[in-house]
Amino acid sequence: MYSDRIDKLFSEQLQNWELAGNNYRDLSKVRVRKIALGGFEVLLQFNPARITSSSAKVDESHIKQRPCFLCRDNRPKEQKEIPFGDDMIILVNPFPIFRRHLTIPSRSHTVQRIIGSFGTLLSLSQAMHLYTVFYNGPQAGASAPDHLHFQAGNIGFMPVEPDFESGRFTKLVSSEPGLEIWKWEGYHRGLISLTGNDEAKLSSAFTKLFERLSLLQPERPEPMINILSAYSRDKWTVHIFPRKKHRPEQFFSSGADKLLVSPAAVDLGGVIITPREEDFEKISAGDVADIFSQVCFDDLEIDKVIKGII
Numbered sequence: 001m002y003s004d005r006i007d008k009l010f011s012e013q014l015q016n017w018e019l020a021g022n023n024y025r026d027l028s029k030v031r032v033r034k035i036a037l038g039g040f041e042v043l044l045q046f047n048p049a050r051i052t053s054s055s056a057k058v059d060e061s062h063i064k065q066r067p068c069f070l071c072r073d074n075r076p077k078e079q080k081e082i083p084f085g086d087d088m089i090i091l092v093n094p095f096p097i098f099r100r101h102l103t104i105p106s107r108s109h110t111v112q113r114i115i116g117s118f119g120t121l122l123s124l125s126q127a128m129h130l131y132t133v134f135y136n137g138p139q140a141g142a143s144a145p146d147h148l149h150f151q152a153g154n155i156g157f158m159p160v161e162p163d164f165e166s167g168r169f170t171k172l173v174s175s176e177p178g179l180e181i182w183k184w185e186g187y188h189r190g191l192i193s194l195t196g197n198d199e200a201k202l203s204s205a206f207t208k209l210f211e212r213l214s215l216l217q218p219e220r221p222e223p224m225i226n227i228l229s230a231y232s233r234d235k236w237t238v239h240i241f242p243r244k245k246h247r248p249e250q251f252f253s254s255g256a257d258k259l260l261v262s263p264a265a266v267d268l269g270g271v272i273i274t275p276r277e278e279d280f281e282k283i284s285a286g287d288v289a290d291i292f293s294q295v296c297f298d299d300l301e302i303d304k305v306i307k308g309i310i
């Protein structure tokens with residue numbers, strides 16, 4: 001039912017909201033380049049409209065000073081909403097990466113935290129079965145760390161999704177009715193996947209994982225994390241990327257060494273956004289592997305985390 005309502009929302013917004021109409025039309029012209037990396041591919045997307053998000057200043061003092069763009073009073077008057085439950089609203093994202101790209105903020109201005117909202121992430125993905133719903137932690141790519149929100153994009157767009165289905169990089173490490181835990185190997189970025197149809201078991205496995213990661217980053221408001229969640233064929237698939245760093249050193253370099261890449265859920269899902277053409281042209285497989293290794297856990301670190309939760 002939500003998929004139909006969202007389709008209608010898109011038709012209406014693309015017709016009546018000039019900014020969204022233009023940006024979705026331009027999306028068909030964005031350039032995409034494939035990079036082969038050890039048996040799999042990532043996609044580069046040259047997307048100049050994403051410069052604001054990729055270079056967003058998310059330090060506390062800056063966030064406190066700016067008007068929150070997810071609060072209703074500050075949102076564009078043309079932007080229409082679909083309510084989800086009592087607390088969340090579904091909006092068309094006017095700066096798309098996906099052919100269908102949604103922002104799903106809470107009604108109230110409340111901090112970005114996954115504990116307490118993981119259940120909402122599961123409910124959203126179940127209700128929006130044509131979409132992958134994703135979460136960027138407050139220090140792991142969210143450009144509004146002060147306002148709880150998810151995003152969603154059309155399912156199957158990110159290479160990590162078919163790569164998981166292929167089974168070439170994953171091993172089942174734990175299985176019980178309603179819940180499976182998978183680890184990835186040789187994928188150049190550490191992640192853990194949970195699948196199953198038992199919402200309570202998925203939530204409890206996630207909480208265990210979260211608590212384990214919290215021990216490694218006790219000084220942070222929550223461990224740095226990106227999550228992708230989709231529901232299809234009567235079960236959830238949730239990919240969890242623990243993070244070591246928000247942005248790679250190339251982001252802060254100047255001159256020829258600079259690469260304006262600010263990884264978040266979509267980039268780790270295998271669609272790397274380069275808002276500057278020069279980065280799109282020059283970024284190599286080696287650069288991608290290096291960026292992943294700086295910001296993500298490696299296979300050994302993931303192993304240790306998994307051993308702590310099974």
Ligand SMILES: [Zn+2]
Nearest residue numbers: 068071109147
């Ligand atoms: Zn807000």
